[in-house]
Amino acid sequence: MSSSFLLGLHFSHATLAASGLSYNGLSITPAMGWDTYNAYALDYNETTIQDNADRLVSLGFRDLGYRVVIFDDAMTEKNRSSNGSLVENSSKFPSGLKSLVDRSLHSQGLQFGVYSSAGRFTCGGYPGSLGYEPADASWWASLGADYLKYDNCYNEGNSGTPKLSEHRYAVMSNALNSTGRDITYSLCNWGDDKPWEWASTISNSARMSGDIQDYFDRPAASCPCGPDEYYCQLPGYGCSVFNILGKASHITSKNQPGYWNDLDMLEVGNGGMSYDEYKTHFSMWAAIKSPLIMGNKLYDLSPEDYGILTNPAVIALNQDPQGSAIQRHLVEQTDNKDRWGVGEVQLWSGSLFGGDQVVAFVNAANSSRTISYDLVEVFGGVSTNEQAQQAWNLYDVWGNETVIPAASAAMVLNGTVGIEAVNEGRWYYNASETSWADGLASNDTLLLGTPAGRVEAAGTLSAEVPSHGIAMWRLRSADKGNTKKKRDEL
Numbered sequence: 001m002s003s004s005f006l007l008g009l010h011f012s013h014a015t016l017a018a019s020g021l022s023y024n025g026l027s028i029t030p031a032m033g034w035d036t037y038n039a040y041a042l043d044y045n046e047t048t049i050q051d052n053a054d055r056l057v058s059l060g061f062r063d064l065g066y067r068v069v070i071f072d073d074a075m076t077e078k079n080r081s082s083n084g085s086l087v088e089n090s091s092k093f094p095s096g097l098k099s100l101v102d103r104s105l106h107s108q109g110l111q112f113g114v115y116s117s118a119g120r121f122t123c124g125g126y127p128g129s130l131g132y133e134p135a136d137a138s139w140w141a142s143l144g145a146d147y148l149k150y151d152n153c154y155n156e157g158n159s160g161t162p163k164l165s166e167h168r169y170a171v172m173s174n175a176l177n178s179t180g181r182d183i184t185y186s187l188c189n190w191g192d193d194k195p196w197e198w199a200s201t202i203s204n205s206a207r208m209s210g211d212i213q214d215y216f217d218r219p220a221a222s223c224p225c226g227p228d229e230y231y232c233q234l235p236g237y238g239c240s241v242f243n244i245l246g247k248a249s250h251i252t253s254k255n256q257p258g259y260w261n262d263l264d265m266l267e268v269g270n271g272g273m274s275y276d277e278y279k280t281h282f283s284m285w286a287a288i289k290s291p292l293i294m295g296n297k298l299y300d301l302s303p304e305d306y307g308i309l310t311n312p313a314v315i316a317l318n319q320d321p322q323g324s325a326i327q328r329h330l331v332e333q334t335d336n337k338d339r340w341g342v343g344e345v346q347l348w349s350g351s352l353f354g355g356d357q358v359v360a361f362v363n364a365a366n367s368s369r370t371i372s373y374d375l376v377e378v379f380g381g382v383s384t385n386e387q388a389q390q391a392w393n394l395y396d397v398w399g400n401e402t403v404i405p406a407a408s409a410a411m412v413l414n415g416t417v418g419i420e421a422v423n424e425g426r427w428y429y430n431a432s433e434t435s436w437a438d439g440l441a442s443n444d445t446l447l448l449g450t451p452a453g454r455v456e457a458a459g460t461l462s463a464e465v466p467s468h469g470i471a472m473w474r475l476r477s478a479d480k481g482n483t484k485k486k487r488d489e490l
């Protein structure tokens, strides 16, 4: 029996086991897609959807897995019809929702995401679905919905204890199941009543914080809890990447195939952060296994931001078949605090499918610094830890093998050449054709990252990390080749 056969067998068992954890068999890896809200607020229409959907396809995003297009709030008329049903907004969507969805989404291999609130109104003041769950779910299903983002506004006091929230959200979970259509169910209750403790048996993900803002670490009065408060009773909005990352660090172990903590949509491409800050944001959302939902204007992306969002080595961390989130092991204060008083360095690591590991050094300090940790620290501080006592090959997930250079990205963005053709498709990964697991098993450096040397057993990892930046590696056992050889000889 060849080793690749063994590997394949192993994967199908892992997949079967993983799908059993999902309450509806969906979202075995975190959802990926695009949403209107961060870049357009409630001001979007048929053209917005068409233009961005077309870019998802032509820029290669769809084939990296960014498939769901979420109409975030304001999709219907302001009032229900006299018989109580939701009414589509025909001035915003003159072709009709069904026809728009068929033409721009489903026929292009994209998915349709709808939005509502488990309350009387949505957050934007449109009709909410509390009390109308079966009727609304069957209307969405008739339009071809594949995903529901379900908010928490105007919940009329049906919150405040985990039971109250769970019961309210479970009604929609059952309604979606009754439609007979596969609809990924994504709670947006901002961490209220700790959904990570109860939502995995009724949904596929739940937001764990107030709304994100396009800032790295700027505090906002509207987001009153700090990054160290793992549970926040007033989640608010205007939360920075650093704030959400801190909150998420306490609950990463709650992720599992089929249920993910949602750190909110990506801001990459919206202009409020530096290149290094966006890299940190994207890398950590990916490795924590948050859903990766872009919230930008896809026809207005800079080449650098495009390079971040299409980095297959980072997306491979997010879509890893094992589905375990990276964990934070150390936070060290430095003297280089920025004007918000933030100056720490964070060490994260986690395990990936097939025995690989991921390690991240985050530098939130105000200046670039050399960061070094030995393998014992990297793997949680236990000196007998097996992982600390072996040699690893290092792959830099931000090296030049996986990040499309700005000049090539610019050509793709302006339509001069397709992503699958630029430099003979060197930066193009088509996950629709080759799964992440298969790509990883074939040692494709597009997925592993750029080879960056080796660290010996009990050795030290070291990198110069820019201010607000990140160093991140995939580690693959340096003995793996030997193990494979031995197995072949058997």
Ligand code: GAL
Pocket: 037, 072, 073, 122, 123, 124, 151, 152, 153, 188, 210, 211
């Ligand atoms: C908020 C939600 C946002 C967005 C918005 C729409 O409550 O957290 O992500 O959906 O409502 O009005």
